[in-house]
Amino acid sequence: MSILFQPVTIGNLKLKNRFVRSATHDWLGTADGSISDKEVALYRNLAENNIGMIITGHAYVQHPLGRASVNQNAIYDDKFISGYRRLANTVHASGAALVMQISHAGRQVAPDFQAGLTPVSPSAVVDANTGILPRELTDNEITDLIYAFAAAMARSKSAGCDGVQLHVAHGYLLSQFISPHTNRRTDIWGGSVENRSRILREIITHGRRMVGKEYPILVKLNSTDGISGENYLSPEDVLFLATTLKTCGVTAIEISGGIKEAPVITSKPGIIRPEDEAYFAKAAQAIKQAANIPVILVGGMRSLEVMEEIVAGGTADLVALCRPLVMEPDLITRLKNGQAKAACISCNGCFNQAGLSCRCRQPTT
Numbered sequence: 001m002s003i004l005f006q007p008v009t010i011g012n013l014k015l016k017n018r019f020v021r022s023a024t025h026d027w028l029g030t031a032d033g034s035i036s037d038k039e040v041a042l043y044r045n046l047a048e049n050n051i052g053m054i055i056t057g058h059a060y061v062q063h064p065l066g067r068a069s070v071n072q073n074a075i076y077d078d079k080f081i082s083g084y085r086r087l088a089n090t091v092h093a094s095g096a097a098l099v100m101q102i103s104h105a106g107r108q109v110a111p112d113f114q115a116g117l118t119p120v121s122p123s124a125v126v127d128a129n130t131g132i133l134p135r136e137l138t139d140n141e142i143t144d145l146i147y148a149f150a151a152a153m154a155r156s157k158s159a160g161c162d163g164v165q166l167h168v169a170h171g172y173l174l175s176q177f178i179s180p181h182t183n184r185r186t187d188i189w190g191g192s193v194e195n196r197s198r199i200l201r202e203i204i205t206h207g208r209r210m211v212g213k214e215y216p217i218l219v220k221l222n223s224t225d226g227i228s229g230e231n232y233l234s235p236e237d238v239l240f241l242a243t244t245l246k247t248c249g250v251t252a253i254e255i256s257g258g259i260k261e262a263p264v265i266t267s268k269p270g271i272i273r274p275e276d277e278a279y280f281a282k283a284a285q286a287i288k289q290a291a292n293i294p295v296i297l298v299g300g301m302r303s304l305e306v307m308e309e310i311v312a313g314g315t316a317d318l319v320a321l322c323r324p325l326v327m328e329p330d331l332i333t334r335l336k337n338g339q340a341k342a343a344c345i346s347c348n349g350c351f352n353q354a355g356l357s358c359r360c361r362q363p364t365t
Contacts (some may be wrong), residue, residue, distance in 0.1 A: 033074025171259030226262025
């Protein structure tokens with residue numbers, strides 16, 4: 001049997017295989033941020049088709065400024081717990097695990113998103129993707145954010161989710177803190193990478209007090225901003241962050257990269273050949289060696305052979321997929337039954353508000 005279909009344990013979380021559905025915003029949430037019937041059906045389909053672990057689309061922890069886009073799920077209040085409990089029960093019925101991803105948009109919002117409100121960020125740096133100028137967070141607001149994330153972690157556990165994942169990637173608020181491009185503060189929250197990561201340590205510390213020592217806490221971590229230069233996230237910063245997270249008791253790290261000012265880095269188009277796949281693999285390998293922590297790799301994996309090499313070779317412990325599972329929610333079942341690769345051609349046509357749909361495909365035999 002392929003190593004990908006063998007069980008694995010990270011922390012105290014036992015998974016039936018090495019396949020992860022990476023967090024994917026599906027635009028299917030209700031207007032108030034609650035879980036919808038359509039989302040339950042989507043997750044049921046994924047779970048019934050042999051996914052080991054499903055990470056939810058990012059749920060925002062603070063209202064209204066934490067919200068990144070329309071129809072995004074929320075977890076800033078206890079009223080959202082019941083919807084996630086329903087989702088967890090649905091996923092568990094098919095033997096899959098559910099991890100809730102929690103997030104805050106920071107400055108990375110649509111230009112017309114919050115009429116009359118100014119987005120917040122560690123520093124007042126214009127978002128070149130939208131032209132939005134955020135305002136700098138005050139020290140008291142940062143403290144409030146820490147408790148908002150910790151409370152969301154507790155809600156994840158109360159809902160019966162098998163773990164929680166902090167979204168520290170793709171240019172959202174926690175990613176903004178760790179990058180010198182968006183964090184130009186001169187107080188205890190900025191400057192050195194140790195200061196820029198202070199908010200992560202505080203969130204994990206306060207969160208642990210609420211969820212206990214054993215509850216799985218995962219982190220999705222940027223391995224790069226997608227733009228090179230001394231004023232952007234460096235490989236040295238990333239290794240420091242990974243070892244710091246391990247010391248803080250993080251259960252596993254999912255490796256990704258890019259911000260919306262460098263849009264093709266996160267979701268590279270045209271992944272057709274095996275050599276195009278797994279474009280964050282070198283970063284994952286370096287992090288695994290430096291931090292000695294379970295690693296989940298996302299980013300352009302399409303063929304079973306490449307995914308097997310990633311896990312068997314020790315680059316990562318699990319592989320995470322996003323776009324291929326939009327095209328084929330039953331992809332893992334197909335791979336188990338002999339299909340060699342995903343049909344997804346990485347055209348990024350699935351990034352739409354029509355419920356995640358795309359029909360562009362390549363031959364799969």
